Amino acid sequence: MRYCSIASGSSGNCHYVEAGGVRVLVDQGLTLKAAENNMRSVGLDPASVQAIFVTHEHSDHIRGVGPWARKYGVPIFATEGTWQGMEKTLGRVDLPKCYTIRPGKGYRMAGLRIEPFLIYHDANEPVGYSFTTDNEKLVILTDTGMVSSEIRTLLGGSRLIVVEANHDIEMLMGGPYPLALKRRIRSNLGHLSNEDCAWLVAELLPDNPGCRFILAHLSDENNKPEVALQTVLDTLRSRYGEGIYPVSLARRDLPTEVFSTDEPEQLSL
Numbered sequence: 670m671r672y673c674s675i676a677s678g679s680s681g682n683c684h685y686v687e688a689g690g691v692r693v694l695v696d697q698g699l700t701l702k703a704a705e706n707n708m709r710s711v712g713l714d715p716a717s718v719q720a721i722f723v724t725h726e727h728s729d730h731i732r733g734v735g736p737w738a739r740k741y742g743v744p745i746f747a748t749e750g751t752w753q754g755m756e757k758t759l760g761r762v763d764l765p766k767c768y769t770i771r772p773g774k775g776y777r778m779a780g781l782r783i784e785p786f787l788i789y790h791d792a793n794e795p796v797g798y799s800f801t802t803d804n805e806k807l808v809i810l811t812d813t814g815m816v817s818s819e820i821r822t823l824l825g826g827s828r829l830i831v832v833e834a835n836h837d838i839e840m841l842m843g844g845p846y847p848l849a850l851k852r853r854i855r856s857n858l859g860h861l862s863n864e865d866c867a868w869l870v871a872e873l874l875p876d877n878p879g880c881r882f883i884l885a886h887l888s889d890e891n892n893k894p895e896v897a898l899q900t901v902l903d904t905l906r907s908r909y910g911e912g913i914y915p916v917s918l919a920r921r922d923l924p925t926e927v928f929s930t931d932e933p934e935q936l937s938l
Contacts, residue, residue: 670805670930672829675699675707677811677885678921682730684809684831685713685927689780689802693720695809697733701740704733707924716741722770722783723747724812725795726754735759738766746770748785750794772796786823788813791858799823805930807831811886814859816869824873827880828930831919832869834884834901835860836891844891860886863897867904870916874905881928885919894918 675683681698685708697704705715720743724730735758738745744766747755752769770776772787772794780803785796790812797810797820806826810816811833824830841851841862854860861869870882884897898918905914919925 670800670802670807670828671927672807672831672883672930673708673711673713673927674831674883674885674919674925675704676922676924677919678887679729679889680921681732682811682886683707683733685718686800686807686809688800688805688807689778689782691719691778691781692717693722693778693781693783694718694737695722695798696724696730697721697737698729698731699733701733701736704737711924711927713927718743720778721745722785722798723751723755724788724797724809725790725792726751726758727792727812728758730812731755731758735762738762742766744768746776746783748772748794748796751792751796754793770796784823786820788820789815789817789857790860791853791856807930811835813861814855814857816861816865821869821872825876827873827877829881829883829928830873830877831883831885832866833861833886834863834866834892834897835886836862836888837893837896837900838862838864840893840896841888841891846890854891860888863892863900864904866897867901870901871904871908874909874914879915881915881917883917883919883925883928887919887921889921894920 670688673685684695775784784799809831
């Protein structure tokens with residue numbers, strides 16, 4: 670399996686997943702040119718992508734879905750609720766290449782199994798995605814205000830987990846956002862904070878040996894990369910002692926390296 674965050678944050682989200690002979694994007698919230706340039710900068714060919722899977726209809730996740738599908742002729746997969754929420758935004762799309770998927774139902778493309786699962790966000794039927802081959806799993810979990818026991822179970826056995834670390838609570842509550850927006854972000858239908866993310870990673874770490882965690886969807890206004898990373902590492906070290914932990918950051922405007930689960934885990938931060 671190979672994974673790259675093409676970009677992640679409130680200005681645009683796009684993930685690249687390659688496994689089982691299949692190459693897909695999860696969301697495309699960038700301009701077409703920005704997504705293409707970011708992919709090429711890390712050696713990925715935009716024309717090799719075979720499908721786009723959409724998590725939900727908010728603009729930072731779908732801004733570039735229509736342009737990408739029209740240029741490259743790839744199918745789009747989304748839940749019924751997400752289709753209803755984004756149909757006026759995508760522009761012209763080829764209807765035979767528009768597929769409706771159901772949360773909790775597994776789908777197969779060549780050697781890759783894809784399972785959308787319900788998340789908790791103020792959108793129409795939003796989902797995260799689990800990707801599995803015969804012996805590996807990769808999960809993308811962002812834009813959720815809480816993590817249920819069902820989601821925790823689904824995360825088990827992963828080799829790579831992309832998990833939201835959206836905001837620092839003190840920065841959010843002391844910042845300029847209106848109180849109603851602050852409450853929305855902190856609600857069970859909002860976003861995971863750095864602290865929420867840290868506790869989740871600490872909970873998952875013992876049962877996911879060799880798993881790398883990618884901290885994603887950081888707020889530009891209410892977070893800083895170094896704060897998110899330090900919050901998670903401090904929690905891990907307080908629980909498990911000093912050490913080098915497999916935690917990396919997804920940046921807002923730049924792609925990550927292309928992570929591969931076929932290679933020995935690199936524990937550099």
